Amino acid sequence: MKFETMKFKSLYKGLFVAAVFLSAVSSCKKDPSDPGKEYAPNMYLPVGYEPYKQEKANPINPMGLTMRLPVAGTVARRNYKTTFGESDSATVDLMVYNIPADSISIAEKVLKNPIPFNEGTLAEGKVLYERYCQHCHGATGAGDGKVGAMYKGVPNYASDAYKTMNEGHIFHVITYGKARMWPHGSQIDPAERWKIVHYVQKLQKGA
Amino acid sequence: MNISFRKNAKFCSYFSYSRILFTIAVGLLLSVQNLASAQDSTATAAAPAGGGDAAKGEALFKNNCAQCHAVTDERVVGPGLKGASSRHDFAWLSKWVRNSQAMIAAGDPYAVKIYNEYSKAQMTSFPNLSDDDIKGIFAYVDQASTAAPAAAAAPGGGPAAGGGGESGGEGPSGLFMVVLGALVVVMILVLGVLLVIVSLLSKAVGGEVESGTKPDFMTRLGSSLKKISSDPAIRSATLWIFVLLVLKATIDGAYSVGVQQGYAPKQPIAFSHKLHAGEYKIDCNYCHTGVNRGKSAHIPSANICMNCHGVIKKESPEIQKIYTSIENNQPIEWVRVHNLPDLAYFNHAQHVNVGGLECQNCHGEVEKMEVIQQRSSLTMGWCIDCHRKTEVNTKDNQYYDKLVQLHASESKEALKVADIGGLECSKCHY
Numbered sequence: 140m141k142f143e144t145m146k147f148k149s150l151y152k153g154l155f156v157a158a159v160f161l162s163a164v165s166s167c168k169k170d171p172s173d174p175g176k177e178y179a180p181n182m183y184l185p186v187g188y189e190p191y192k193q194e195k196a197n198p199i200n201p202m203g204l205t206m207r208l209p210v211a212g213t214v215a216r217r218n219y220k221t222t223f224g225e226s227d228s229a230t231v232d233l234m235v236y237n238i239p240a241d242s243i244s245i246a247e248k249v250l251k252n253p254i255p256f257n258e259g260t261l262a263e264g265k266v267l268y269e270r271y272c273q274h275c276h277g278a279t280g281a282g283d284g285k286v287g288a289m290y291k292g293v294p295n296y297a298s299d300a301y302k303t304m305n306e307g308h309i310f311h312v313i314t315y316g317k318a319r320m321w322p323h324g325s326q327i328d329p330a331e332r333w334k335i336v337h338y339v340q341k342l343q344k345g346a
Numbered sequence: 347m348n349i350s351f352r353k354n355a356k357f358c359s360y361f362s363y364s365r366i367l368f369t370i371a372v373g374l375l376l377s378v379q380n381l382a383s384a385q386d387s388t389a390t391a392a393a394p395a396g397g398g399d400a401a402k403g404e405a406l407f408k409n410n411c412a413q414c415h416a417v418t419d420e421r422v423v424g425p426g427l428k429g430a431s432s433r434h435d436f437a438w439l440s441k442w443v444r445n446s447q448a449m450i451a452a453g454d455p456y457a458v459k460i461y462n463e464y465s466k467a468q469m470t471s472f473p474n475l476s477d478d479d480i481k482g483i484f485a486y487v488d489q490a491s492t493a494a495p496a497a498a499a500a501p502g503g504g505p506a507a508g509g510g511g512e513s514g515g516e517g518p519s520g521l522f523m524v525v526l527g528a529l530v531v532v533m534i535l536v537l538g539v540l541l542v543i544v545s546l547l548s549k550a551v552g553g554e555v556e557s558g559t560k561p562d563f564m565t566r567l568g569s570s571l572k573k574i575s576s577d578p579a580i581r582s583a584t585l586w587i588f589v590l591l592v593l594k595a596t597i598d599g600a601y602s603v604g605v606q607q608g609y610a611p612k613q614p615i616a617f618s619h620k621l622h623a624g625e626y627k628i629d630c631n632y633c634h635t636g637v638n639r640g641k642s643a644h645i646p647s648a649n650i651c652m653n654c655h656g657v658i659k660k661e662s663p664e665i666q667k668i669y670t671s672i673e674n675n676q677p678i679e680w681v682r683v684h685n686l687p688d689l690a691y692f693n694h695a696q697h698v699n700v701g702g703l704e705c706q707n708c709h710g711e712v713e714k715m716e717v718i719q720q721r722s723s724l725t726m727g728w729c730i731d732c733h734r735k736t737e738v739n740t741k742d743n744q745y746y747d748k749l750v751q752l753h754a755s756e757s758k759e760a761l762k763v764a765d766i767g768g769l770e771c772s773k774c775h776y
Contacts, residue, residue, distance in 0.1 A: 178604055286628065298410045319423065325650070
């Protein structure tokens with residue numbers, strides 16, 4: 140009887156030791172800045188030049204970069220599509236605009252929205268507006284976005300001074316910025332900008 | 347008997363001690379709360395100024411002016427308007443509001459001065475505002491600017507004054523006080539429990555020494571360990587457990603080769619997705635502009651940071667790093683988090699634009715991450731699993747019409763990604 144209880148007790152202790160050992164092993168955490176091991180890294184690393192992936196410094200380029208700026212005078216071909224809209228209302232536009240940043244009055248007079256206004260383009264404009272504009276200009280264009288509250292000086296599209304601004308003006312401001320707003324031309328391509336113009340013009344009329 | 351009595355006596359003394367502490371804490375808490383509530387007394391409305399409809403002016407001000415001007419003397423974009431109607435006569439003000447550029451061109455000295463002071467930022471002209479409108483706006487400004495200091499006079503003194511209860515400082519919020527109070531109570535309880543435990547333990551140890559019959563702890567431990575290690579059943583069990591553990595660790599280690607799940611490296615700038623995408627609700631696309639257009643989602647270049655940080659938080663040392671990088675024309679060396687091996691092809695546009703997936707499907711709750719982390723395993727099994735489960739959105743898309751017909755003639759299930767080549771080796775490996 141005594142022997143049995145002893146055996147039971149020691150087994151119990153053994154289990155306890157095992158549990159402690161297990162929890163010690165399983166509580167080992169990986170360092171979050173360690174990417175871990177790789178098998179055959181030569182299969183993992185790109186042979187060709189890849190954006191955002193560079194293992195070795197490039198000895199030819201400045202700062203060891205692989206990427207280089209395009210040659211001066213390169214013409215961007217952002218948009219291969221040149222026809223917008225269907226049948227009668229279709230327009231042809233190369234989406235190339237060379238109006239300088241300081242010539243907003245020319246943009247107001249010359250630029251016309253090549254993208255036909257319809258429910259589809261308006262809906263696309265709304266999606267694009269939500270991506271690129273809403274955090275400052277607010278859902279209704281009242282200048283009450285969450286970032287706008289921090290940034291200060293975001294106008295209300297429907298206020299007297301802004302509700303009459305035409306499509307060329309809006310396009311130019313998205314491209315080059317104006318007053319406190321910085322240029323967004325690098326983020327939004329021209330066709331997308333024109334769709335946003337449609338939606339902003341809707342907001343100018345009041346939500 | 348003697349021992350147990352002493353134990354109780356000690357316990358009681360500690361208990362009463364902690365009770366006294368508790369009482370003091372509650373007393374302190376109550377007095378601080380009194381202090382806070384005593385401060386909500388000084389909000390008063392101010393006298394309205396004559397000459398305009400302030401209620402109408404308020405609506406006009408909020409629509410047209412509030413984006414750039416405060417009713418106090420705080421600089422926002424333009425100057426604060428507090429006292430503007432006493433600095434200038436109405437004729438000057440209305441002329442400025444309707445066309446400030448004409449005044450600057452005409453060489454009005456104050457107009458030129460203020461134009462230069464605000465780094466030649468043009469104020470929008472409001473030719474449509476009538477005399478009454480402008481009067482109303484300034485009536486509202488006067489009313490609000492006299493009301494604002496009364497309400498804002500509170501911040502200043504601060505609760506550090508203590509004791510008195512009639513200080514003008516803005517007290518901490520009610521919730522904060524409750525949390526603080528609860529913390530104090532919990533800390534005192536923990537202290538009490540610790541003291542009790544210490545006293546009990548010291549009693550127990552003291553008791554054993556007093557009785558003096560049992561062998562000391564180390565010898566007892568040594569003898570029982572000897573018994574355990576000589577038992578063959580225990581020995582073999584320990585050996586087996588050890589072997590199994592090593593086996594499991596080996597298999598786990600082998601499976602984790604090349605899998606970087608949980609990888610969250612320190613970045614050169616402490617950028618927080620939680621703040622930008624979570625709190626300020628900036629869309630992922632705003633910075634990751636390539637996600638709808640190409641293979642890579644794009645890491646934003648510094649000009650996109652500058653769209654906001656040209657103005658916001660300029661003095662922060664982290665933001666200063668962006669400025670330094672721009673001034674030196676030196677790229678910011680972000681550490682890439684999601685590394686797909688070169689042997690597998692992946693395209694963001696195909697998944698986001700065509701497939702209509704949300705970023706969170708693969709990247710997890712980025713809007714809650716302070717430091718960006720790889721949440722999914724990005725293994726082939728993970729890809730294939732999703733391709734097998736995900737239905738293709740074929741609605742209103744002529745491209746899929748014939749495929750859907752063909753699929754429907756062969757199978758009753760919905761068209762999955764796997765059915766249109768989502769499992770073909772050469773789709774991703776070539």
